[in-house]
Amino acid sequence: MGIGNVLSNDKRGMIELGAEKKVGWDEVTHGMVLHSFEDDATNISSQKAEDRNYAQFNSYVATVASWRVVKPVYNRDICIDCQNCWVYCPDTSIISRDKQMLGIDYDHCKGCGVCVEVCPTNPKSLLMFAELHNLEDAIASWPEKKKKEEN
Amino acid sequence: MAITSTKNLKEFSTANDRFEGAHLLCPGCAHSMIVRELMNCTDDNLVIATNTGCLEVSTAVYPYTSWDTSWIHIGFENAATAAAGAEAMYKARKRKGTLKNPDAPVKFVAFGGDGSTYDIGFQWLSGAVERGHDFTYICLDNENYANTGGQRSSSTPIGANTTTAPAGRVSYGKKENKKDMMAIMAANGAHYVAQVAPNKWKNMAQAFQKALATEGPCYINAISACTTEWKFDSKDTIHVSDLATDSLVFPLYEIIDGHELNITYRPKNVIPVRDYLAAQGRFRHLFKPENEHVIEEWQKRVDANWERLQRREEARV
Ligand SMILES: Cc1ncc(C[n+]2csc(CCOP(=O)(O)OP(=O)(O)O)c2C)c(N)n1
Ligand code: SF4
Ligand code: SF4
Ligand code: SF4
Ligand SMILES: [Mg+2]
Numbered sequence: 373m374g375i376g377n378v379l380s381n382d383k384r385g386m387i388e389l390g391a392e393k394k395v396g397w398d399e400v401t402h403g404m405v406l407h408s409f410e411d412d413a414t415n416i417s418s419q420k421a422e423d424r425n426y427a428q429f430n431s432y433v434a435t436v437a438s439w440r441v442v443k444p445v446y447n448r449d450i451c452i453d454c455q456n457c458w459v460y461c462p463d464t465s466i467i468s469r470d471k472q473m474l475g476i477d478y479d480h481c482k483g484c485g486v487c488v489e490v491c492p493t494n495p496k497s498l499l500m501f502a503e504l505h506n507l508e509d510a511i512a513s514w515p516e517k518k519k520k521e522e523n
Numbered sequence: 524m525a526i527t528s529t530k531n532l533k534e535f536s537t538a539n540d541r542f543e544g545a546h547l548l549c550p551g552c553a554h555s556m557i558v559r560e561l562m563n564c565t566d567d568n569l570v571i572a573t574n575t576g577c578l579e580v581s582t583a584v585y586p587y588t589s590w591d592t593s594w595i596h597i598g599f600e601n602a603a604t605a606a607a608g609a610e611a612m613y614k615a616r617k618r619k620g621t622l623k624n625p626d627a628p629v630k631f632v633a634f635g636g637d638g639s640t641y642d643i644g645f646q647w648l649s650g651a652v653e654r655g656h657d658f659t660y661i662c663l664d665n666e667n668y669a670n671t672g673g674q675r676s677s678s679t680p681i682g683a684n685t686t687t688a689p690a691g692r693v694s695y696g697k698k699e700n701k702k703d704m705m706a707i708m709a710a711n712g713a714h715y716v717a718q719v720a721p722n723k724w725k726n727m728a729q730a731f732q733k734a735l736a737t738e739g740p741c742y743i744n745a746i747s748a749c750t751t752e753w754k755f756d757s758k759d760t761i762h763v764s765d766l767a768t769d770s771l772v773f774p775l776y777e778i779i780d781g782h783e784l785n786i787t788y789r790p791k792n793v794i795p796v797r798d799y800l801a802a803q804g805r806f807r808h809l810f811k812p813e814n815e816h817v818i819e820e821w822q823k824r825v826d827a828n829w830e831r832l833q834r835r836e837e838a839r840v
Contacts, residue, residue, distance in 0.1 A: 395586075397585040397586075400585065406583075406585075406586070406587075406588045408543075408588055408590060408591050408592075409591070413591070413592075414568070414624070414627065416539070416541060416591050416592075417527075417538075417539055417541060417565075417566040417567075418539065418566065419539055420539050421539070421540065428586075429586050429587055429588055430543060430587065430588060430589075430591070431543050431544065431545040431546055431582070431584075431587040431588060431589040432543040432544065432545065432589075434545040434587055435545055436544070436545045436547070439550065453533065454532060454533075455532040455533055455535070455536040456532065458532075458536045459532055459535065459536070459560070459724050460556060460721070460722075460724070460760075460761055461556075462548065462550075462551060462552050462553070462554075462555040462556050462559070462760070463544045463545075463546075463550075463555065464540045464542060464543060464544040464555075464559060465544055468536040468537075469537075470537065471533040471534070471536060471537060477544065479544070479545065480543075480544025480545050481544075482550035482551075483550060484550035484551035484757040484758060484760075485550075485551070485756075485757060485758030486551055486757070486758055486760055486761060488758065489758050489759065489761060489762060490761055500758075
């Protein structure tokens with residue numbers, strides 16, 4: 373293991389305690405370590421999320437979906453895979469693989485609307501809808517291309 | 524191992540995120556855009572120290588962590604101290620041969636808010652830079668103590684309405700000018716200093732990569748538009764950041780070894796400071812007739828500062 377383990381070889385680690393019993397926040401002691409992964413974390417930068425062994429303490433396994441009142445909907449037909457939405461999403465919620473935008477991670481998206489604002493296509497390939505709006509209806513109601521205003 | 528490329532956005536998007544979702548920062552918070560990009564623009568192992576502020580409290584809410592790297596949670600004034608201590612220990616253990624994996628590349632990074640950087644952690648940051656630790660300090664500069672409800676810091680600009688410098692009948696808000704941390708850190712001996720903004724993602728990635736590659740202490744001032752305290756809609760974080768860089772209220776530039784100043788972004792169309800201010804609720808009161816002079820003076824300061832930066836760039840001193 374790499375440097376990660378140098379800093380986390382404390383045997384009071386959360387995993388060890390956590391396996392025995394659930395540790396309350398007020399039982400956390402100095403030097404305690406919360407592990408992000410169940411196993412070796414050395415090569416994490418070369419692993420995609422779906423190949424990682426996330427620990428129960430990684431916020432990846434949690435959700436903030438209940439924060440949303442509006443949600444972005446993605447329309448693949450218009451997308452040019454520019455990745456603007458990927459780079460600016462503050463919640464790691466745009467799923468891109470092999471230079472392609474695949475969709476939205478609704479477990480982590482908070483519905484901020486940034487991705488819609490930065491999408492350059494006409495019409496946009498991402499639009500905000502009410503959280504409870506049906507996805508197919510949303511796609512069916514997609515606006516037409518906006519014409520350039522005549523000078 | 525995937526080699527991160529920031530050549531263009533498509534290449535960059537193949538980076539495997541190491542800053543995880545379901546942290547509790549506000550929707551549209553620029554802090555997370557900056558942190559995500561730092562962690563995406565390198566494949567190296569990272570040891571990151573973060574002191575108290577929005578970033579720390581929102582990414583380590585027990586029992587969760589949003590960090591896929593070694594991450595140290597530390598008191599308000601001590602991001603620089605913690606990173607410096609970890610770096611010193613790493614070097615010592617490397618020398619003694621007690622590291623399990625001595626060849627694994629590792630970088631030390633500290634994140635602090637402007638409250639901790641410009642004010643409360645200032646002497647600790649200055650000390651760590653003076654001692655020459657090999658680390659990169661990144662200030663998430665949202666120009667206020669956001670985590671405790673928007674108090675003024677020495678980074679808050681003139682005219683902003685904050686809870687401890689409120690605008691009202693007798694005051695237009697904060698009266699004192701923003702501290703120039705770029706100049707201070709360059710003078711303090713930081714080997715590389717840069718001002719970056721998340722809307723200019725490539726410029727920011729290049730500055731991060733330069734800082735990580737530079738041996739010795741580096742300082743990055745990252746403008747972090749704060750939807751809650753600057754008072755704009757969460758969807759507009761990138762728009763407001765564009766106004767910040769294109770009005771030259773936040774010019775993007777770097778200073779190498781304390782003297783070589785390079786402007787790293789020149790807006791094609793410079794927009795009036797007024798447009799930047801108008802997009803944010805914290806400056807709404809400045810548009811009253813009796814406060815208009817604050818906007819005019821601000822425009823003059825921005826023009827003079829841009830002139831100064833260009834001269835410094837030419838002069839190479
Ligand atoms: C020594 C100390 N003083 C005060 C506080 C309370 N406090 C916690 S976060 C915070 C504001 C942080 O502001 P900043 O550093 O600008 O970060 P931001 O939240 O704006 O990102 C304050 C005052 C503290 N935790 N420790
Ligand atoms: S709405 Fe915000 S959080 Fe959701 S995917 Fe878009 S940018 Fe990300
Ligand atoms: S910003 Fe729009 S066009 Fe670009 S990848 Fe995202 S959805 Fe597709
Ligand atoms: S208050 Fe501002 S800095 Fe803090 S989480 Fe919200 S948007 Fe981000
Ligand atoms: Mg702040």
